[in-house]
Amino acid sequence: MVDLSTTYMGLKLQNPILVASCSLTKNEERLRQLADIAPGAIIMKSLFEEQIQAEADATQEHLWTSSHTEAFDYVSKLSMEVGPLEYLKLIESAKKYVSVPVIASLNCVSLKWWTDYAKQIVSAGADALELNISNIPCDTKHTGESVEKLHLEILQKVRSSISIPIAVKIGPYFSSLANLAQKLVACGANALVLFNRFYQMDIDLERMEVIAAHRFSSSSELNLPLRFVSILSGKVNCDIAASTGVHQGSDALKLILAGAKVVQLASTLYLNQLQHLEKVKKDMEAWMKEHEIEDLDSIRGKLSQEQSGKPEIYQHFQYIKALVSID
Numbered sequence: 001m002v003d004l005s006t007t008y009m010g011l012k013l014q015n016p017i018l019v020a021s022c023s024l025t026k027n028e029e030r031l032r033q034l035a036d037i038a039p040g041a042i043i044m045k046s047l048f049e050e051q052i053q054a055e056a057d058a059t060q061e062h063l064w065t066s067s068h069t070e071a072f073d074y075v076s077k078l079s080m081e082v083g084p085l086e087y088l089k090l091i092e093s094a095k096k097y098v099s100v101p102v103i104a105s106l107n108c109v110s111l112k113w114w115t116d117y118a119k120q121i122v123s124a125g126a127d128a129l130e131l132n133i134s135n136i137p138c139d140t141k142h143t144g145e146s147v148e149k150l151h152l153e154i155l156q157k158v159r160s161s162i163s164i165p166i167a168v169k170i171g172p173y174f175s176s177l178a179n180l181a182q183k184l185v186a187c188g189a190n191a192l193v194l195f196n197r198f199y200q201m202d203i204d205l206e207r208m209e210v211i212a213a214h215r216f217s218s219s220s221e222l223n224l225p226l227r228f229v230s231i232l233s234g235k236v237n238c239d240i241a242a243s244t245g246v247h248q249g250s251d252a253l254k255l256i257l258a259g260a261k262v263v264q265l266a267s268t269l270y271l272n273q274l275q276h277l278e279k280v281k282k283d284m285e286a287w288m289k290e291h292e293i294e295d296l297d298s299i300r301g302k303l304s305q306e307q308s309g310k311p312e313i314y315q316h317f318q319y320i321k322a323l324v325s326i327d
Contacts, residue, residue, distance in 0.1 A: 002288040003295040004281060006040070008239055008262045009128050009165035009190040011101045013040035015281055016296060017252065020243055020264035021046045021105040021130060024274070028093050035098045037277045040262060042100060043130055046107040047087045047117075084117065091124040101127040103167070107134055108154055115161040128165040131158060134196055136171075144175050151180070152187050159188035167241060169193035172224055181236045191239040192232070193264070194225045216267035221245035226258055233259020234306035247271075249283025259301035 004015040019039045024030050026045040034042055087104075094102045104126035106118070121129060133154055137147050155168055168189045174180050181192055202213030222245030229242050239262070242255040247268040255263050268276055293299055301307055 002285050002293065004284060006261060006296055008041065008241070009167060011041065011127055011165065013101065013262065014038060015040045016256065016260075016262040017277055017280055018043060018103075018241070018262050018264045019269070019277070020266035021132065022266040022270075024266070024269055026090075028090065031090075031094050031098055033274055035100065037274055039100060039265075039277055041103055041127075042094070042098060043103045043264065044087070044091065044094070044105050044126075046105040046132055047084060048107045088120055088124040091121065091126050095125040103128045103130050105130040105132055106158075107132040115157050118158045118162045122162050122164055126164065128167065128190075129158070129162065130167045130169055130193065131155060132169040132193075132196060134171070134198065136198065148174065148180055148183070152183055155184060155187045155189060165190040167191035167193050167239075169196050169243070171196045171198055172228065177228060178232060178235065181232055185236050185238045189238055191241055191261070192236065193241040193243050194228050194232075195244050197221075197244045216271055217245050217247075218267075219245055219247045219251055222251050222254065226254060229255055229260050230258035230304045233301045233304035249280045249287065252280060253284055253287055256296055256300050257303040259304040259306075261300070 006013050006016045008016075008018075015038070017039050018041045019025060019034055021043040023045055024034065025042055031042065091102060091104055102125070104121045104124075106121075106129065108131065118129060131154070133151050151168075151170065155166070159166060166189055168184050168191070170180075170184075170192065172195045184192060197217060200213045200215075202211050203209070204211045225242045225244055229240050232240060240260050241262045241264060242258075242260040243264040243266075246252055246255065246263045246265055252263045265277060265280065268280075272279075288294075
């Protein structure tokens, strides 16, 4: 019998398949459904910084509109579908009936709110926190150094206020991702999540307006996290989680061979229903039995750059070979 169990940021997991932060984890009913299919852990739907700002604005507005019920109700609704207080209650509820670890998620773009709110998340019972830093620099005055500095300062501020494990979810768009990864670990990150899948846009030519594009990922998007998981594995002193493009058991196995501790599923659960998570696990077990592999630790990182006898294939040399073969 094969063993899919693993650890992630010190948390013991029955398997390495995590439900990523998404709307599938936004309420009690869906959390119960997910618990029935036994993922390794559940990451709560992200609470966005703008939601905390909205609730703070609503509270301040109440000081001026307490005698105007309709105005106050309108402002209160700005806290959106799952506001900050409701989010804490959802974590508390989840811990009562979900047997797997529950990981809270904060989506932040600045330093303003996270110290106090992170403490409240700990009090609500979250086993860990995924810090989704999704700042996309659009100002020409922002340098690459200043963007990295913001990431580090946000992490430092949160790390100084809580003791539970913290995973930092980032995008791939940095001039030296390996260097930033090392700095994030030095600032207290227990895990790195590669990668954040940013909102993708398109343009409707008929209506001449911006529209959303490619809402869900595909397995073809696996290549980017696969490359950087394999490059960073063994080089940074933290766990690595892989996100974006994980749809099948084969995708998960590739990432574990590259060095990932866990993988995160979202798009495939929308496209193939929640029960697809069970198929991912069964396909992994079948492959392991076929190759006489008893546990994941025996193969994790086997195809990482650090363990490879040909580290050049992960870098520019392979690109040159590809071009030559095309010619």
